[in-house]
Amino acid sequence: MAQADSTLRLQTARDQPSVFKLVLLGSGSVGKSSLALRYVKGDFNSILPTVGCAFLTKVVQVGEAALKFEIWDTAGQEKYHSVCRLYFRGANAALLVYDIASKDSFLRAQQWLGDLESEFLPGDIVVMLLGNKTDLSDERQVTFEEGKAFAESKRLLFMEASAKLNHQVSEAFSAVARELLQRQEEKVDQVQRTKSQVDLNEGSLRQVKCCAR
Numbered sequence: 001m002a003q004a005d006s007t008l009r010l011q012t013a014r015d016q017p018s019v020f021k022l023v024l025l026g027s028g029s030v031g032k033s034s035l036a037l038r039y040v041k042g043d044f045n046s047i048l049p050t051v052g053c054a055f056l057t058k059v060v061q062v063g064e065a066a067l068k069f070e071i072w073d074t075a076g077q078e079k080y081h082s083v084c085r086l087y088f089r090g091a092n093a094a095l096l097v098y099d100i101a102s103k104d105s106f107l108r109a110q111q112w113l114g115d116l117e118s119e120f121l122p123g124d125i126v127v128m129l130l131g132n133k134t135d136l137s138d139e140r141q142v143t144f145e146e147g148k149a150f151a152e153s154k155r156l157l158f159m160e161a162s163a164k165l166n167h168q169v170s171e172a173f174s175a176v177a178r179e180l181l182q183r184q185e186e187k188v189d190q191v192q193r194t195k196s197q198v199d200l201n202e203g204s205l206r207q208v209k210c211c212a213r
């Protein structure tokens with residue numbers, strides 16, 4: 001209840017949904033564009049490799065609160081790597097995508113995490129490790145347990161999904177949205193606690209001055 005109240009407070013304070021920048025990172029062909037397209041447009045079709053970066057937005061309702069995702073879909077091909085590093089500046093969340101049928105893409109996702117760690121302080125960005133293409137279970141090269149264990153070792157959110165079958169796609173984005181709102185709430189509460197403490201200290205100081213007269 002307290003959570004719902006404070007979430008409502010956040011939203012009404014601004015009268016607009018909070019905007020969060022989310023970047024999709026991972027090797028070429030793991031399905032980043034397909035996940036974004038499935039999530040935003042409910043569609044799946046053959047997509048040409050991304051050049052540079054594509055941009056989509058979606059407003060999401062989480063309980064009483066609404067938030068707006070600005071989704072930056074980066075190109076996975078190696079030749080765009082340095083450009084993509086520019087795109088994740090200022091990101092609030094990252095989906096580190098790999099293909100469960102490609103061990104290489106799993107290892108590459110771990111390297112992307114290294115890039116993020118050099119750019120952000122721990123806790124500054126919500127990161128989800130996302131294994132895509134679960135429909136290719138016969139070709140699986142990365143087990144669910146491997147993905148989960150790596151994510152837990154790095155304190156990342158973790159899910160598996162299939163953009164093709166529309167399995168766990170909106171759930172993955174929603175989990176990131178919930179985590180973002182929760183962290184924002186914690187920050188607001190922290191600021192309010194600090195402010196109350198300062199008010200309290202100023203009050204006692206005034207009292208001391210008054211009594212000293």
Ligand SMILES: Nc1nc2c(ncn2[C@@H]2O[C@H](COP(=O)(O)OP(=O)(O)OP(=O)(O)O)[C@@H](O)[C@H]2O)c(=O)[nH]1
Pocket residue numbers: 026027028029030031032033034035045046047048049050051074075076077132133134135136161162163164165
């Ligand atoms: N079987 C299967 N194929 C998928 C899935 N998601 C995407 N694909 C296919 O994988 C290929 C690459 O998908 P993209 O979405 O372009 O991958 P990307 O990661 O954005 O690729 P880059 O733009 O090169 O970085 C396409 O042929 C998609 O149709 C999935 O869940 N299952």
